[in-house]
Amino acid sequence: MTRLLTPSPSDPAVAPTADQLRAQVGRLFGRSLYIRTVDTGSCAACESEIRLLAAPHYDLHRLGFFFTPAPRHADLLMVTGPGTTGMAHALRATHAAMPDPKVVVAVGACALGGVYRQADDLTHGGVTGLLPVDVLIPGCPPSPLALLQGLLVAVGRLAERIEPARFRIEGAEAP
């Protein structure tokens, strides 16, 4: 029987591994997945690209993704911004309010710890230290296509395509 409520991931003894979680989320919500977004101090460009996902050109609804304003209805949490200290509590509370199983996607260089590199009084230097992040989407901001790929990776419908060889130019003639 499918268990709709998994043990809370905060209990390491019974928590599902990230891969199990993704497989479960893909099976349960592969074509009907609700997204809640939280902005932890982004410049709003990441948010704007996320909004574009619902525009006719990208139309993420055709892939079974929907936005919801209610954390209680959300299966996936998209977090932007460097994790400002003022938003840390709201972020954790949103995450806690979401039913299990849930997936966290960090969006943009800020959230990945790229722009504000160190934690200080104002930011946590990214959100990876605040929440268990399942999928990271680089970019400043990531294009809607990059976001789509990240969402599909999060539900196990696409494979990761990040390969070191793609950032090396091999086989060029010697200078």
Next chain:
Amino acid sequence: MARWFLRGLRRGVVTTRYPHRPDPEAARVPTPPAFDPARLTGALADQLVAVCPSGALERRGDTLVLDVGACTACQRCLPVAGAAGRPSGVFECAATDRDRLRVAIPIRGQHR
């Protein structure tokens, strides 16, 4: 959904076929750089590290580490790199592990 699609076709508006087909617009998206290890010298690597405003480049001995997670694809490193660099064209950068975004590029160039 099909009705929307057909109406869109009639009016000349087509939703992207991604991920089932590549999206032609993807070519216009700024992407992180790719570097040529054979043209990358130690001195050039140091210049690249110095010019990157995001701290996405780091020199570790004979390796230049590109942190795709920190790179903002601003492309300020490309004029400095000259023939040793170009946009990678990789926009599908999602990863499930932060360390997978740190890409090692060997420094194999002998001189400039």
